Amino acid sequence: MRRVPPPPRHDGAVASSGRRAALDAEGQAASLALASSGRPQRVNGHLDLSGEVKQGLLLTGEVGADEVRRLFAEHGESALHRLRGAFAVALWDEKSRSLLLARDALGRKPLYYCVSGKQIWFGTRSPKAAPRGQIDRAALSDYLELGYVPAPGTTWSAVRKVPSGHLVRFSESGARLDRWFETPLPGSGRRPSRIAVRARLEEAVRRRLADRPATLLSGGLDSSALVALMTRLSGRVRTYAAGSEEDLELARRIAERFRSEHHELRVVHRPAEDLPALIAEAGEPFADPALLAMAGLLREMHGPVLTGDGADELFAGHVRYLRAARIPELRPAASAANLLRKVAPVRHRGTLHRAAVALRTTGPERARALVEIFTFEERGALLGVSARTAPGP
DSSP states (O other): OEEEOOOOSSSOOOBOGGGOOOBSSTTTBOOOOBBTTSOBOSOEEEEETTSOOOSEEEEEESSOHHHHHHHHHHHGGGGGGGOOSOEEEEEEETTTTEEEEEEOTTOOSOOEEEEETTEEEEESSOOTTSOOOSBOHHHHHHHHHHSSOOTTOOSBTTEEEOOTTEEEEEETTEEEEEEOOOOOOTTOSOOOOHHHHHHHHHHHHHHHOOSSOEEEOOSSHHHHHHHHHHHHHHSSOEEEEOSSHHHHHHHHHHHHHHTOEEEEOOOOOOHHHHHHHHHHHHSSOOOOTTHHHHHHHHHTOOSOEEEOTTHHHHTTOSHHHHHHHHSOOOHHHHHHHHHHHHHSOHHHHHHHHHHHHHHHOOHHHHHHHHHOSSOHHHHHHHHGGGOOOOSOO
16 A cells, blocks of 8 residues: 655655654754655765764654654664554664664665765665765666566665665674564465455555545556545545546446546656656666556646555466466476577567476466566676576565
């Protein structure tokens, strides 16, 4: 579940004083604060472990600064398990003279850091003042394979990302990376009831409702469930739809069922105008073909919008999950696809390679083959010895 603010219409956003926390030491770091639109300001922090730093906290996200201070004072690092929603935390502990960086369980808020000697730069953006090094060609290989750079890597050789559900503690003796949240494996544990799932979804929606709630409506499972829950909690909601006539018809049926204030949008793409700002806002490259369309949609809306971000991963909504589960293991067909790949035109070789891998494998390896963009051979031709298979399952 994600609350998406509209694109900024001006540069005069003012930080919200009620959701702000800064390091007490003057000049040691800038404040990581939420702007009035709900988006973190572009700020970075910088500490020198060999110097004098007062006790302090930097915070961006959905949690309140006072509550975070209280929880850390009472529970230490275990306070992270009591925080809800997206957050990135930087906490200086004077007693142990250490800096703690922590990222939320699902990695909704980015958190970067760069270390040089006893100097540490960190922030929700890749710190520009830091010695970031060169372009990391291994990370570039990951990007060409997956469409994004998985943590802890970044496009810069000397800059790292705190992985989701992890914390990093820096002291004069060095740095230590620990996992504070363990993502449950699919199928592990007791299967939750439908009542329990609905209660959790309702709680997530309640926490993010605005004064005039709005959402994108496609007629699919996630957006339809979101409209139902929003209507149940706050009455009539605003819904927006765009796309093909089939998509619009599905959205109309759901909008009529829940009597929403429905709007059908004609999205005007402005790549020359939107792309530079979108890329800069992202902070690092990622290959999302829906990015431009989403920018066009948000431009036509007013106020924050709730989306069903993450629903496809939670409820296996992506078609590739069905393909990975239903394709039988056919090694003879995989061998045939591999042979065809060697003689086929260059433009078809990547598709045949993915087909061969998918037919001869099962489970995570097959799912990964279905999302691979450039094959290992293609990445090797572009990057030479820097090409690799991205870390992960």
